[in-house]
Amino acid sequence: MRAQKLSQYVVPVGVIMIIIMMVVPLPPLLLDLLIALNITFALLVLLVSMYVKRPLDFSVFPSLLLVATLFRLALNISATRLVLLDGFAGKVIDAFGHFVVGGSLVVGLVIFLILIVIQFLVITKGAERVAEVGARFTLDAMPGKQMAIDADLNAGLIDEAEARRRRGEVAAEADFYGAMDGASKFVKGDAIAAIVITIVNLVGGFIIGMVQKGMAPGDAVNHYSLLSVGDGLVSQIPALLMSVATGLIVTRSATEGDLGGTVAGQLGAHKRALQIGGAAVLALCLIPGLPKLPFILVGGLVLGVASRLKAPAAEVTEEAGPTEPTPAEVTEALITEMRVDPLELALAPDLIDLVDTGDLLDRVRALRRKVALELGIVMPPVRTRDDLDLPLSSYAVRISGVDAGSGHAPPGTVLAIGEGLGNLPGRAGTEPVFGLAGKWIPAELSYQAELSGATVVDRASVVITHLAEVVRANASRLxxxxxxxxxxxxxxxxxxxxxxxxxxxxxxxxxxxxxxxxxxxxxxxxxxxxxxxxxxxxxxxxxxxxxxxxxxxxxxLGPAIANAQADNGVLSVLTLDPQLEQIMLESVRPVESGAFLALDANTAEAVVASTTRLAEAAEQQGHTPVLACSPPLRAPLYRLLRSGGRNQIVLSYPELAGAPARIETMGVVNGVYAGIA
Incomplete structure (x- = not known):
């Protein structure tokens, strides 16, 4: 716990100390220590970038790159201060200026310029371009990845937690490549700053050596130039390491393994290429004038490595013949194919654009939430797939593999519902839920249809509305x-x-x-x-x-049931004739599957016909009535009406008693005739 708390203060304190370094002079010994720390840190970052399996595993890299660049510039400022004030900036810079470049100003400048060119024009420029393209492609691919996650979620292949994790990865990937696109500019700016700082050191040291220290021009140039070049080399080596690490991070692909293992595995998978390469290197020995020993050693080493590699998997498979799947794999595949999805939306091949480019899957997810809040059940995941057996422009909603509804949604069209559509091109259609007549017209004519007073519905809305109605009608099966x-x-x-x-x-x-x-x-x-x-x-x-x-x-649930059937605070009710109700109560017969009414055929038909006439008359007046009866009669009466083709809502008197709405009687059902109240 203490180590965790300390780690929370390391970076903030470190950044503050870097800012202080730019202002406060440092002693040479401390500068040597910080230079060694800078080189070590850059080396560690480079090694970590090689061993991470995915770029996102090193998501803090852009921030580290900024801190490292700032630290390196602070060291340059401190070294410049010591070089110009004391003519000595520590043993590390002195060693780089004399021992590493052999004490030669020309050699030091050449090596320094070569490092600058390698870092600025080769590594940094390439990493910057890769980061820019990677950020652009990642952002462009985000909608498709999100849709793929939603499709897997709606198909039941993953749960909500896994979907959230994948969405988090997609967002983190976009943020990472966007950050890397900006962080690569730090490396570019660092290379330019190194050139400027070195030139300032050269000119400033030459002036200070001659004017303040009274040195001869040659001695001033030699002394301060070597220190300036040493300072430049000391700063450019970690800068080069960080540039290489940047290039490695942004060029990593989606391989699940570290860089070394991936390189060895992929190169080792091509044994024949290594054999040909080794033989080609040995063949170079035949060219007159070329030294034989280097090419013999390198070619022999490549052939030796190739001989120790196993045969590629493709060659082994070719020699051994095609492998047969195991019985367990066959059984698992059959079980998967046998599985029947509880809810399925099958689309004709030309309607796949609803999933690929539309918002159908988003609407399905919203529908699941709406059904849960409306009915209190968790709607099963909707498996959306294409079906080559369906006619073009059609779709089907299936419950447990059985068609529960179907319709048409021609590509490039919208459904216009209303009158006055005769002057618009298209083909006649029907709204699948309410049966309203309409016409499928080209999508670009939507505005004209709306001007004529029609209601325009897009294809996805038609499909989702139909799916919702099928789910409500079959909620008990789901x-x-x-x-x-x-x-x-x-x-x-x-x-x-x-x-x-x-x-x-x-x-x-x-x-x-x-x-x-x-x-x-x-x-x-x-x-x-x-x-x-x-x-x-x-x-x-x-x-x-x-x-x-x-x-x-x-x-x-009585009050809630009755209130759900009310319209503007009014509950329209049909009642039973008391004599008929008494006859029906005496005819109730309980059985294992539920009570039923043992009425003669004429009375049963008269009850159904009377209820139908009264309900239709009330509907013409703008009301949707319910039928009220005593509690023992409610269930068998509902079954009787349903068997007679009437999907009538039947409530018991206790359910009506708790209704907050005002009750309005619309008629009395009689077994012989119908009378409108």
């Missing part, structure tokens, strides 16, 4: 046993007593699933699981009859 377990665990985290009392002591997950599916089948949201579980716990202590459990849950 709620699996594993989903129920996950929802139960969610409730347990906040209300552990409720869950522990209910399951597994009273009801199993399977029984809870059937209750929740029945609620969803009638359009009842199951978001309030705490209230549902509490009601089930009380009812299960008396009986585990399925209809009874469902009615108990509906009773707990």
């Amino acid at each position: 709620l699996g046993r594993e989903d129920v377990r996950a929802l139960t665990e969610m409730v347990k985290r906040t209300h552990p007593v409720v869950v522990e009392e209910l399951t597994p002591a009273l009801l199993s997950h399977g029984q809870i699933q059937k209750v929740l599916q029945s609620l969803l089948e009638e359009g009842v949201a199951i978001r309030d699981l705490v209230r549902i579980f509490e009601a089930l716990s009380l009812r299960a202590k008396v009986s585990t009859d399925h209809d009874g459990l469902v009615e108990a849950a509906r009773g707990a």
